[in-house]
Every structure is written in C-alpha cells, then in structure tokens.
Amino acid sequence: MDDDGLLYRVYERRLTKELEAYQLPQHLGVIVDGNRRWAKAAGETTEHGHRVGAAKIVEFLSWCEDLRIPLVTVWMLSTDNMRRPPEELVALYEIIASTVEEIVEAGYCVRLTGNAEALPEDVRAGIARTQERAAPDSPLTVNVAIGYGGREEIVDAVRELVLDLGGQGKPPEQIAAEVSVGSIADHLYTRGQPDPDLIIRTSGEQRLSGFLLWQSVHSEYWFCETYWPGFRRVDLLRALRDFCRRERRYGA
Template structure:
C-alpha cells in the first residue's frame, strides 16, 4: 500500500470509529454544560519546533472553535472556555501575554459571528487591557438575543476572585436594603451566593474537561464545579481530536452521578 493509501485507511478507520461513538450517544446522556480547560499550547509549540508560544496559543484557539462546533453538533447547550486567568495577567512574559490577548480578542470576535451562538464574558473586565475588554463587551452585546449555543469566555477570570466578588455584591445589596450584618450572617445560603456569580442563571457544569494530562482545577469555576464530573485528556490542546471529545462524553454518560457522596 502506498503512503497516501495508508493515510486514507487511517482516516477511514478514524471516521468509522467516530461515527460509532457518536451513534451510541443519546440526547439524554449528553451533558447540558461542558467546561473546557485548554492546556499545553506552549508545550505543543515547543515540541513542534515553532519559534514562539503564540504559535501554540493560536493553534489552541483554532481548536477551541472546532471544539465548540463539536459541542453544538452534539446538543450541548452551554460551554465555558478557560482562556486567561487572573494569574496569567501577572505571571506571563509580557510579549507572550500581549500575543495571547490579541489571539483571545480575535477568537471572541469570530465566535460572535457564528449564527445563533451567544457569547458571554465571565471575569473581571476592569483588569483587562481596554481593547480586549471592548472586544469582549461588543461580542456579548452583538449576540445577546441569540438562543443557540451559549459560550462563556473566562478571561481575566479566577474562581476565588469570583466568589469574593459575589460576597461583595451580596454585602453591598444587603447594606443598600438596610439589613444588618447579623441578619445576613444568619440567613446567607449557597443559593444566594450562586445568584451573584458571573454565571448567574446558568446550570453548573456537568462535565469539566482538561487537556495535556494535567489534573488540577487551576482556579476555574471552583464554586460551580462542586458536583461536576471531570475528564482529563492526555493530548495537548491543539492536538485534541473529535474522537477524544466523544470519548469524554461517552465516559460521562457511563458514570453514576452522585451528589455529595
């Protein structure tokens, strides 16, 4: 067999396997909300011989666009992408960070032109560069009335910071209403905190996926993922395949979800 024939054969087998995985998934077993932590972009660029980390981040952003289409095709209703943490803003090399900010802005703009998709920024807009904050706000406003796939872009995001912001909002609202601290302390509930998170009104993630083999949350959706299922993929972010995604969904569908146990 020629090299091209072998490649075609592998492609055919891959498509057949993907189709078989897809057929075994039913609407009842597909998660409503999937959170994705794309990791390994810099490692991918280094291993592939690219000169800068930006090449990896750009490949990772393109893969996230593909990932969203896979989710949409499968019937997932909400996807949260972890793109830039509060720690990234202070710890990344300035040139790499500038490139990453530009790539995220391009991705947000592209997603806001996908028919039917709704884009929402979750994170602290005030700590972002003005242009990135503007692009995110424009993408959110442009898609506000859309009812298709809901895409949360976690940019300038930290789970601990989100909880702090929620508590601050509750305190400010309670003070404005003339309530006492004693009354607030006696009546504060998890549900009340949930009503002040960036993702207010959304169902919590059913499934959290992370690429590159790392197995940690990295301050992502700490409150919302209390009862989520987790799936870790060995592939680096840009190497994620649709079959990897379908395996994650298959694995999720096979689990016996237990809340609090």
C-alpha cells in the first residue's frame, strides 16, 4: 500500500471511530446519480457506467450493514428515467433485475418501492420471484425504488385511500373527513417504515427530483460532487459525520 492509500485507511478508521459516539440514521435514502457522466469521462459506454454504478450499490449496502443502519432506500430508476431511449432502458432493466438478485443473495430483505405496473411484465415478474427469496429477518432492509416518482406515489396513496374508504360504503363527505396526514402515510409505498433521516445525492446536483417527497419533510440532505460509481466508503462516513453534527429541531 502506498502512502496515500495508508493515509486514506487511517482517515477512514478515524471517521468510523468518531461516529461511534453518535446515533446514526435509522433510514438512509440515496439518489445514485452520475453513472452516464462517469462513463463519458472515463471514455466508456453508458451501459458500462450503469453496470459499475449497480456494483457500487451492493458495495454501499455492505457499508451500511457494517454501520448497523437498518433501512436504506436506493433510487435506481425514476419515472422520468423511463423516457430514455429504448436501447438504454433494455440494458437498465436487465442491470436492475441482476442488482436486485445480488442484493437478495447478499442476505438483505428487499422491498420494491415504486409503481411496479410501469415496468415490463418480464422484469416485474423476475423481480417478484427474486423478492420471494429475500431474508425477512435481515438486519438491513433495502427499498429498491424502481419506476418511482414522488408525485406519483402521493397520487397512488390518495387514490388507494379513497378506493378503500369508498369500498366501505362511506359517502363523499365522510371520505373527505378521513383524508389526513396519517391516513395518506398509511398508503405510501413506504408504509410502516420511518421517514428518512438523511438523503444523499451524488454527482453535484443539489435537488431531490421528486425523491421521497412526502417522507423527506424533516430529512437532512447531503450533496456530493462525486459521480455515483466513484463514491467511496469515506464519502459515506463524511456524510454521516456531517449529519451527526447537525441540530435537528423539526421546526420547533
């Protein structure tokens, strides 16, 4: 190991030790952005960038497991992404399905977060079969956000709530009275889970792009210049250190 590598390891160990004094996020969201730009800068194909980025997701989850973060939501494909060229989407669907399989094989519980109906039937069926093999008692649950859009999630939640209440024979006035923050939350894709404490976005973009719009009302954000395929464990540790040093007042 060269001197730079040794210094990196020392710094990484110091950050890890520092975090032992803090309560780490119980739900971490990550927007894995920059695969295509990383590939272009490296002189590689877009597909290669997506494959390297997918491999990074599995590595990232192992870091989260080591740090005992129990819940991670990874945004792999947005509703906006689904307007990309067909040849790119074909490759993306295959990469996503393979990645979900690798996540399950790593021993993690997988939960699909998004509109599964927006995916091609064979992709949807393959992911569903893979999910059935996931460990239900894993120390790490991974929400894989595929075909996900924050506005679409809220619309789906309200629509499902109204259909549930209407199916009970309730009149419009009573349905309207029962629409609340709690009742909508109970119909989100992430129902039953805590909201994200921290959301990380890579590639230098400083926006949410619709990621967990409802759930992120009190989330902290951390933006990183690094493209997702180049994201390192030390970058995660820095994000967590920054999060732990913040004072979260929730508007009070």
